[in-house]
Structure formats: C-alpha cells, structure tokens
Amino acid sequence: MEPLFLFNLTSRHAQWATVRQTAIAGNIANANTPGYKAVDAEPFSAILDRTRLAVARTSGSHMDVAAGGIGATKVAPRDGWDTSHSGNSVSLEQEMLKADEVNRAYSLNTSIVRSFHRMILASVK
Numbered sequence: 001m002e003p004l005f006l007f008n009l010t011s012r013h014a015q016w017a018t019v020r021q022t023a024i025a026g027n028i029a030n031a032n033t034p035g036y037k038a039v040d041a042e043p044f045s046a047i048l049d050r051t052r053l054a055v056a057r058t059s060g061s062h063m064d065v066a067a068g069g070i071g072a073t074k075v076a077p078r079d080g081w082d083t084s085h086s087g088n089s090v091s092l093e094q095e096m097l098k099a100d101e102v103n104r105a106y107s108l109n110t111s112i113v114r115s116f117h118r119m120i121l122a123s124v125k
Contacts, residue, residue: 006116007113010109010113013044013109014109016041016044016047017102017105017106019041020041021102023039023040024098024099024102027039027095028090028092028095030088030090031090031092033088034086035087036087036088036089036090037088038090038091040098044105
C-alpha cells in the first residue's frame with residue numbers, strides 16, 4: 001500500500017489558514033492605529049508551487065494533462081485598498097472578505113478530510 005499524503009496536505013492547509021486568520025485578526029485589531037500597514041499571509045498556491053509536487057500517470061488510461069493543451073498562467077496580485085490620512089492601510093471591508101475566504105477554506109478542508117475518511121473506512125469494511 002502506498003502512503004496517503006492527503007491528510008498531510010490538508011493539515012498544512014489548515015495551518016496556513018490559521019496563520020492567515022491570525023494576520024486578519026491583527027489587521028482588524030489595529031484598524032485605528034495610525035501608520036499601521038495591513039499584512040497578509042502568502043497564498044497557499046505559492047506554498048504548493050515550492051513543494052515541487054508532480055502528477056504521475058500510474059496507468060496508460062489516465063489523461064496526460066501536459067498533452068491536453070492546458071496551460072498554467074500566473075495571477076497578478078490584487079492591489080490593496082486605499083490608505084487613510086493617518087497612514088493606516090487596513091480596510092475593514094477587505095479584512096471581512098479575507099475572513100470569509102479563510103472560513104470557506106476551513107469548510108472545504110474539513111469536507112475533504114471527512115469524505116476521504118469515509119472512503120478509507122468503506123474500503124476497510
């Protein structure tokens with residue numbers, strides 16, 4: 001039996017979401033601090049890009065993604081919102097949107113782990 005890396009991946013994703021939620025909470029806490037610059041975590045996709053994971057064809061009937069003509073593109077980073085006259089760059093609306101993104105990431109992560117866990121239990125039975 002080959003090792004299963006999905007649980008490791010979801011664990012890393014949960015750690016990343018925790019770091020991002022901490023940064024968002026710090027931004028909200030300092031929303032009225034003059035001169036405070038908003039911070040954010042590095043996107044999880046950038047972290048995955050550095051891990052050098054490669055898709056392997058384990059069967060001749062599997063699709064070859066490279067031969068399918070599907071190319072990857074880089075997404076330009078989003079611009080920050082306005083800076084106030086006090087020099088504070090925190091936008092509460094933007095931070096709430098980021099918090100919702102983290103919430104959706106946690107929900108997706110939990111659903112994937114739950115589904116994979118059910119699949120493993122079904123295969124054991």
